[in-house]
Amino acid sequence: xxxxxxxxxxxxxxxxxxxxxxxxxxxxxxxxxxxxxxxxxxxxxxxxxxxxxxxxxxxxxxxxxxxxxxxxxxxxxxxxxxxxxxxxxxxxxxxxxxxxxxxxxxxxxxxxxxxxxxxxxxxxxxxxxxxxxxxxxxxxxxxxxxxxxxxxxxxxxxxxxxxxxxxxxxxxxxxxxxxxxxxxxxxxxxxxxxxxxxxxxxxxxxxxxxxxxxxxxxxxxxxxxxxxxxxxxxxxxxxxxxxxxxxxxxxxxxxxxxxxxxxxxxxxxxxxxxxxxxxxxxxxxxxxxxxxxxxxxxxxxxxxxxxxxxxxxxxxxxxxxxxxxxxxxxxx
Ligand code: SF4
Ligand code: SF4
Numbered sequence: 001x002x003x004x005x006x007x008x009x010x011x012x013x014x015x016x017x018x019x020x021x022x023x024x025x026x027x028x029x030x031x032x033x034x035x036x037x038x039x040x041x042x043x044x045x046x047x048x049x050x051x052x053x054x055x056x057x058x059x060x061x062x063x064x065x066x067x068x069x070x071x072x073x074x075x076x077x078x079x080x081x082x083x084x085x086x087x088x089x090x091x092x093x094x095x096x097x098x099x100x101x102x103x104x105x106x107x108x109x110x111x112x113x114x115x116x117x118x119x120x121x122x123x124x125x126x127x128x129x130x131x132x133x134x135x136x137x138x139x140x141x142x143x144x145x146x147x148x149x150x151x152x153x154x155x156x157x158x159x160x161x162x163x164x165x166x167x168x169x170x171x172x173x174x175x176x177x178x179x180x181x182x183x184x185x186x187x188x189x190x191x192x193x194x195x196x197x198x199x200x201x202x203x204x205x206x207x208x209x210x211x212x213x214x215x216x217x218x219x220x221x222x223x224x225x226x227x228x229x230x231x232x233x234x235x236x237x238x239x240x241x242x243x244x245x246x247x248x249x250x251x252x253x254x255x256x257x258x259x260x261x262x263x264x265x266x267x268x269x270x271x272x273x274x275x276x277x278x279x280x281x282x283x284x285x286x287x288x289x290x291x292x293x294x295x296x297x298x299x300x301x302x303x304x305x306x307x308x309x310x311x312x313x314x315x316x317x318x319x320x321x322x323x324x325x326x327x328x329x330x331x332x
Contacts, residue, residue, distance in 0.1 A: 007310045012317065019320045022329050025263060026076040027069065028279055030270040031084040031091060037105050039125065039135040043281035044082065046189045052282075053271035062093045065272045070098055073264055076327055079103065082270070085110060091118070101327050103156065105135075106143025112150075119328050120153040122179075125186070126163045127170060134160070134192065140173070149178035152328075154221065160186040161201045162194060164208065171212050175219040182221045182326055183209055184292030185230060189281050197290070206231035221332065223322050225315035230295045236305055236312070240294075242286040246301045247279035247294040260301040296323050 008016060033050040035042075044050060056062060069077070077094045078101050084091050085108040094100040095118050102110065106122035125131050128138035147153040155174050159167060167183075174181045185205070188195045197205075209227040213220045233240045246261045252275055253261065267276040276282050280291045299306075299319040306316035324330045 032082040109146035185290040223318035
């Protein structure tokens with residue numbers, strides 16, 4: 001019988017043991033329905049998720065809700081929105097109680113005296129020209145000034161087809177401000193002309209992502225198997241999509257047969273009662289989904305399928321390590 005230990009040498013087995021202990025149970029929370037930007041292609045606004053429910057404005061309700069979430073086993077809160085930094089009291093309610101990650105556009109600085117080690121992921125959609133087209137503003141100028149050298153912040157760089165050949169300049173800029181970067185791909189939920197991926201562009205972007213990881217290993221948090229899976233939409237001969245997705249809200253998940261999935265995962269709306277379908281757009285056609293977290297989770301929940309060859313299992317370990325680094329369960 002093929003076992004984990006039969007496939008790994010001592011070095012890889014040690015890495016495997018470290019991540020095996022983690023047992024991460026995440027859920028995602030819309031902190032607010034508001035944002036100080038309106039990006040074209042924002043999954044939240046384009047799918048009408050901001051209109052699903054009114055925000056809960058009573059901070060005491062947030063505290064009670066977080067206690068209930070912890071009681072059902074959540075040990076990683078991923079805060080999104082809207083823009084969470086518009087509601088720092090709600091962010092603080094999570095931060096005080098459990099490991100918390102805050103996605104932000106970086107325009108408002110999370111005050112470090114109040115949130116010394118809150119993990120912050122700053123969204124970036126390209127160079128200043130693309131950012132101006134898609135987001136109406138060159139956010140890097142502001143976010144990099146806010147977070148320069150911050151050991152608990154990194155960029156979440158959404159690569160668009162227009163960024164082909166230009167990613168190195170962005171990654172070098174991020175290195176130069178003393179931050180790290182994780183790469184993901186735009187899903188173009190609002191069909192902006194020229195921003196939907198063509199098959200040849202996906203091949204090219206995979207090569208470019210690989211090259212960036214080789215050239216900037218101290219700056220880029222990634223691994224080549226993640227690049228392969230997210231650009232090809234396939235894993236071990238299986239195609240990503242609705243019937244494979246691990247990031248569907250558990251109480252709403254009626255799929256048969258049930259795929260391997262994130263245990264207990266819920267994406268909560270900001271009224272703390274309504275749930276969204278999944279970790280991203282309520283209305284996205286799953287066949288076009290390029291969501292980075294869903295793809296990496298897809299790999300992670302399918303460990304058994306990777307216990308086949310040493311290379312397959314090492315690939316799985318690298319994706320799990322990448323996830324654990326992004327949420328600070330293991331050091332960078
Ligand atoms: S900053 Fe984020 S939440 Fe706000 S509009 Fe842009 S993508 Fe949407
Ligand atoms: S849109 Fe993406 S993350 Fe959401 S259910 Fe479909 S495949 Fe999963």
